[in-house]
Amino acid sequence: MKSAARVVVIGGGVVGASVLYHLTRAGWRDVLLIERGELTCGSTWHAAGGMHTVNGDPNVAKLQQYTINLYKELERITGQSCGMHLTGGIMLAGTRARLDWLKMAKARGRYLGMELELITVDEAAKLFPLMDKRHFVGALFDPIEGHVDPWGVTQAYAKAAQSAGAEVVRHTRVVDLKARSDASWDVITEDGNVHAEHVVNAGGLWAREVGRMVGLELPILAMEHQYLITEDIPALKGQKEQLHCIDFEGEIYTRQERGGMLLGTYERAGVPWSPATTPWDFQQSLLPNDLERIAPSLEVGFEHFPALAEVGIRKVVNGPFTFAPDGNPLVGPVRGLQNFWVACGVMAGFSQGGGVGLALAQWMVEGDPGADVWAMDVARYGDWATLAYTNAKVRENYSRRFRIRFPNEELPAARPLRTTPVYERLEAAHAVFGDYCALEHALWFAPSAAEASEEITFHRSSAHAHVATECRAVAEAVGLLEISNYGKFEVTGAGAEGWLSHIMANRVPKAGRIALTPMLNERGKLIGDFTMCRLTHDRVFLICTYAAEDYYRRWFERYAPAAGVTVRPCAMQYVGLSVAGPHSRTLLQGLTRSDLSSSAFPFLSFRQMDIGMVPALVGRISFTGELGYEIWVTTEYQRALYDLLREAGRAHGLRLFGGRALNAMRIEKSFGTWAREYRPIYGPYEAGLGRFVDLAKGEFVGRAAALEEKESGGKLRLATFTVDGADADAIGDEPIWHDGRVVGWVTSGAYGHRAQRSLALGYVPLALAEVIDGFEIEIIGERRRARRESAALIDPSGALMRA
Numbered sequence: 001m002k003s004a005a006r007v008v009v010i011g012g013g014v015v016g017a018s019v020l021y022h023l024t025r026a027g028w029r030d031v032l033l034i035e036r037g038e039l040t041c042g043s044t045w046h047a048a049g050g051m052h053t054v055n056g057d058p059n060v061a062k063l064q065q066y067t068i069n070l071y072k073e074l075e076r077i078t079g080q081s082c083g084m085h086l087t088g089g090i091m092l093a094g095t096r097a098r099l100d101w102l103k104m105a106k107a108r109g110r111y112l113g114m115e116l117e118l119i120t121v122d123e124a125a126k127l128f129p130l131m132d133k134r135h136f137v138g139a140l141f142d143p144i145e146g147h148v149d150p151w152g153v154t155q156a157y158a159k160a161a162q163s164a165g166a167e168v169v170r171h172t173r174v175v176d177l178k179a180r181s182d183a184s185w186d187v188i189t190e191d192g193n194v195h196a197e198h199v200v201n202a203g204g205l206w207a208r209e210v211g212r213m214v215g216l217e218l219p220i221l222a223m224e225h226q227y228l229i230t231e232d233i234p235a236l237k238g239q240k241e242q243l244h245c246i247d248f249e250g251e252i253y254t255r256q257e258r259g260g261m262l263l264g265t266y267e268r269a270g271v272p273w274s275p276a277t278t279p280w281d282f283q284q285s286l287l288p289n290d291l292e293r294i295a296p297s298l299e300v301g302f303e304h305f306p307a308l309a310e311v312g313i314r315k316v317v318n319g320p321f322t323f324a325p326d327g328n329p330l331v332g333p334v335r336g337l338q339n340f341w342v343a344c345g346v347m348a349g350f351s352q353g354g355g356v357g358l359a360l361a362q363w364m365v366e367g368d369p370g371a372d373v374w375a376m377d378v379a380r381y382g383d384w385a386t387l388a389y390t391n392a393k394v395r396e397n398y399s400r401r402f403r404i405r406f407p408n409e410e411l412p413a414a415r416p417l418r419t420t421p422v423y424e425r426l427e428a429a430h431a432v433f434g435d436y437c438a439l440e441h442a443l444w445f446a447p448s449a450a451e452a453s454e455e456i457t458f459h460r461s462s463a464h465a466h467v468a469t470e471c472r473a474v475a476e477a478v479g480l481l482e483i484s485n486y487g488k489f490e491v492t493g494a495g496a497e498g499w500l501s502h503i504m505a506n507r508v509p510k511a512g513r514i515a516l517t518p519m520l521n522e523r524g525k526l527i528g529d530f531t532m533c534r535l536t537h538d539r540v541f542l543i544c545t546y547a548a549e550d551y552y553r554r555w556f557e558r559y560a561p562a563a564g565v566t567v568r569p570c571a572m573q574y575v576g577l578s579v580a581g582p583h584s585r586t587l588l589q590g591l592t593r594s595d596l597s598s599s600a601f602p603f604l605s606f607r608q609m610d611i612g613m614v615p616a617l618v619g620r621i622s623f624t625g626e627l628g629y630e631i632w633v634t635t636e637y638q639r640a641l642y643d644l645l646r647e648a649g650r651a652h653g654l655r656l657f658g659g660r661a662l663n664a665m666r667i668e669k670s671f672g673t674w675a676r677e678y679r680p681i682y683g684p685y686e687a688g689l690g691r692f693v694d695l696a697k698g699e700f701v702g703r704a705a706a707l708e709e710k711e712s713g714g715k716l717r718l719a720t721f722t723v724d725g726a727d728a729d730a731i732g733d734e735p736i737w738h739d740g741r742v743v744g745w746v747t748s749g750a751y752g753h754r755a756q757r758s759l760a761l762g763y764v765p766l767a768l769a770e771v772i773d774g775f776e777i778e779i780i781g782e783r784r785r786a787r788r789e790s791a792a793l794i795d796p797s798g799a800l801m802r803a
């Protein structure tokens, strides 16, 4: 083994091998993979090898498409067979709701270039004769599904990498990692040390243990997973290979394996494997079978596919593989650790491994993953994702693998975990809570405890009328919203303005003022949107998206100021309440000696003031688009502030409102939000944020690319649509049609109660940016007429918030 390499990849499962190959493809050849056993000896070797393109996140779906298309290329480069069986697949719906879900998956596939086809039960039975039609109502056909040979694929990646100069060392365990002061690493193995510029943790089943070598607790957990292979089924003899099939109601997947069928299940009573530490002596091993545990699923399977019940079981496989709490991979550089990268938690290595390797290699070589990988970015989890939290969420996710997640559905595991001081008060006011980064926040308020629940549905729910009442209160009187779930940073020091000016696209406001700003990467794409609230010359608060806190911190580390600036995340130290609506000023003025008149405290002001006895930071801004204030206090004051506002608010018609009403109101105002309208695939002009980019202020990160986008106009435009909705609104990821062609996609949607219209925000090509009519938005499989609105639906001039 060599003693130095540019990169050491730890782990020779399908993921590590893919990372190695993609690094060589991106031009880094001095790369070394260290595997403690044989390649594939973790979870890879016993996988069922299934692959498919459909994924809840369109960007992950794209990477899955990439992975599947890669296998042919790998075979061509190496001559190593990947054992490809591209059979095509069907997803069977047993209920109307599932059929709706399939319609939505098909619709989403349209703008990803997938050829998904909705078919009837009869058509499905022709394609997959093993099914008993009586249990199903429809199906979705995907020609790009099948399975591969896990060993062949891993070998092919490794061979392709080796032929480009990479080295693979087997039977050598990495036992420790030590950081050097120059950000490089000593990789300590059983067989000597390697000095590496970069380390990649692709440790799969042991990724947690490798993380612990550098003080990192990765939110991943292995679950036991079983599949069985039947004896030969006479009906299959002489037939074309059977399709892959997912039976959602049965929670079963099945495919042909030689003359029999392979049948696997994500059972509800899933069992974690090695919840705290993974044994090092587990190698190319399996776990004892437990057919009892999957018996309920097998019963359904045998009923839905009777031919499988008529033959015996040839083999049962029970093996562990890892999941992150939301089931998506953990990829990217880790905040706080220089040159330390992860590619783990990959639960679908044969659909995702190629995309994961590609994204990580580009990130390492180019400094950017080259695609929108937010859904699998390791930075989406903060310190709150502890071992026990991960355990609860992974178990929940596993058991729901084939269940529908409705857009208004809140999942119960690991809750409540994080609560703010007003939690019990909101609960007493019949709040229905959602969980965001494990933090409880009110979604909407029911009139009574009995009504504080909601049926899960793709259509408008029982909450609709209550959200309407909340929006009306904000529009006509005043609403009170808890806003603790925003991210916050405090930037202090003499160099604060200079540093912010360099990493943000807008000019830093004067003391006492607020400015909105995009944050751009070097390619001029959106990687954040912030509200800069400048309290004093050397103290600026950044308000942003809480889920992206670690993502931002990692970026701030990359552009860390040399000296003179301190950047402190403080989301949970400053919790908040917001009042919004025409009576909000009168309400607040009655509680403070500070002059809140429009001349003394105009729109976009920010100041320290006392509200009653509570010292607070107050910004005159509201995401509702109404006259409004955001009030930030340290945690111990939040309850007192809440009580004060509620008590005083009675005289002004104050009503509590929640996240649902806020979302509807921000869409009525055409205000975008991170991870929906703002993502690293859009430029600021495309996203309608051009007015917050100050090209005249001097150099800043992404300026050259932003200038170019301004001059060229970019390729896309964010547009606001009114939709002829019936009883369902867009939720995001629906295709936008124009003149019978899919031209774009929806990023958010809701019913706008003030505008009394169904609304959607979405991207269309620049050429259609000025077109008004001829659009349609596909909602649950139905193309609904849509009209592009040239201005926000509510108060387009902004007069209300400036009043």
Ligand SMILES: Cc1cc2nc3c(=O)[nH]c(=O)nc-3n(C[C@H](O)[C@H](O)[C@H](O)COP(=O)(O)OP(=O)(O)OC[C@H]3O[C@@H](n4cnc5c(N)ncnc54)[C@H](O)[C@@H]3O)c2cc1C
Residues within 6 Å of the ligand: 010, 011, 012, 013, 014, 015, 016, 034, 035, 036, 037, 038, 039, 040, 041, 042, 043, 044, 045, 046, 047, 048, 049, 050, 051, 172, 173, 174, 175, 202, 203, 204, 205, 206, 207, 210, 225, 226, 227, 317, 318, 319, 320, 321, 343, 344, 345, 346, 347, 348, 349, 350, 351, 352
């Ligand atoms: C029963 C079963 C069925 C499955 N079916 C499918 C399927 O149909 N389709 C699909 O896409 N996925 C399937 N999977 C999941 C799939 O197996 C995983 O997604 C994939 O194997 C993950 O690969 P990996 O490289 O991340 O992890 P692993 O395969 O676990 O590889 C990690 C490697 O790192 C090595 N390593 C760890 N620590 C060290 C160290 N300190 N030093 C040196 N080496 C180290 C290990 O020895 C191991 O070889 C299935 C899994 C199971 C268990």
